[in-house]
Amino acid sequence: MKTILDAKNVYKVFGNSNDGETTILKGVDLQIKDGEFVAIMGHSGSGKSTLLYNISGMDRLTSGNVLYDGNDISSLSDKQISEVRLHNMGFIFQHSHLLKILSIKENIMLPALKAKKKSRDEILNDTEELMQKVGIESISEHDITKVSGGQLQRAAICRALINNPNIIFGDEPTGALNSRASREVMDILNEINHNGTTLLIVTHDSKIAARAERVIYLSDGNIEDEYKLGKYDGKQESLIKREDEMSKWLKARGF
Ligand SMILES: Nc1ncnc2c1ncn2[C@@H]1O[C@H](COP(=O)(O)OP(=O)(O)O)[C@@H](O)[C@H]1O
Ligand SMILES: [Mg+2]
Structure with missing residues (x-):
């Protein structure tokens, strides 16, 4: 399988030499x-979070390189990086960051209207299909202040998917949800991955990480270790087993 994202010797320093620098x-x-x-x-x-933002082109690394599909995105201009992001990457955060002045549907359509790859009708069609897939078609015209956190995150998933990205980055995507909504959102993300979309998810929850095929352990700005779980088959009983297995590894790392 080819490497889609290749981060090499990435450093991020915050601050400056006058007020003090911190290497993260x-x-x-x-x-x-x-x-x-x-x-x-x-x-x-x-x-x-810093790692996620720096390898996805949302923030600028201090030194090192990030290759996306073989191309060095760390050397691109801000405008070029936002183009790469818009057409190839999707983002989901702890809070949905949807625009209050738009309906759920309009929020989902927005990145596609910006990308200008499809006609308005095609975009509308794809949006409706995505909303149906994640079960939010009934709130399509709703104001974003009138729906639940779980529904908002599903809308955020649709928005992340509207331009058919190769990779989706998530920073604690279920961090603000109760356990049921969290399971439902993760089931959707597992299915998206099953259908071929790459996922890179930051989480402090071992229940969420147990759904990944590989878990990276970051400690003080370094990757300390990784744990290979293999693909999740979508069954509840294997999830419990996977989490059990991984918890021992996490505990040994002081988590
Ligand atoms: N924009 C920033 N300016 C200065 N320090 C930052 C900034 N963003 C993050 N940090 C610092 O970097 C460290 C790592 O933060 P973060 O990546 O958010 O950690 P995590 O997501 O693992 O909780 C923290 O000490 C945080 O205070
Ligand atoms: Mg964080």
């Missing part, structure tokens, strides 16, 4: 294969 990422190497589902775990403050 300390030479991270990370390869993600096309179609893989990788979870990033680690203590709060270990640099998980």
Whole structure:
């Protein structure tokens, strides 16, 4: 399988020499294969979000390189990077970041209207299909303040998928949900991955990480270790087994 994302010796320093510098990422190497589902775990403050933002082109690394599909995106201009992101990557955060002035449907359509790859009718069609897939077609015209957190995250998934990305980045995508909504959202993400979309998800929840095929453990800005679980078959009983197995590994790392 080909490597879709290749991060080499990534450093991130915040601050400046006058007010003091803090090195948050300390030479991270990370390869993600096309179609893989990788979870990033680690203590709060270990640099998980920073790593995600820096290897997805949302933020600028201080040094090192990130190749997306063989192309060095760390050397591109901001405008070029946003184009790469718009056409190839999807993002899901802890909170949905949908626009309050638009309906659910309009929010989902927005990245596709921006990308200008499909006609408005095609976009509308794809949006409706996606909403149906994740079970939010009934709230299509709703105001985003009138729906549940789980529905908002499903809408965020649709928005992330509307441009058919190769990879979806998630920063604690279920962090604000109750356990049931969280399971439902993760079932959808597992299915998306099963259908070929690469997933890179930051989480502090071992129940979520147990759904990934590989778990990276970040400690003080370095990848300390990784654990290979293999693909999740979608069965509840294997999830419990996987989490059990991985918990021992996490405990040994002081998590
Ligand atoms: N924009 C920023 N400026 C300065 N320090 C930051 C910034 N973003 C994150 N940090 C620091 O980097 C460290 C790692 O943060 P973060 O990547 O959010 O950790 P995690 O997601 O693992 O909890 C923290 O100490 C945080 O305070
Ligand atoms: Mg974080």
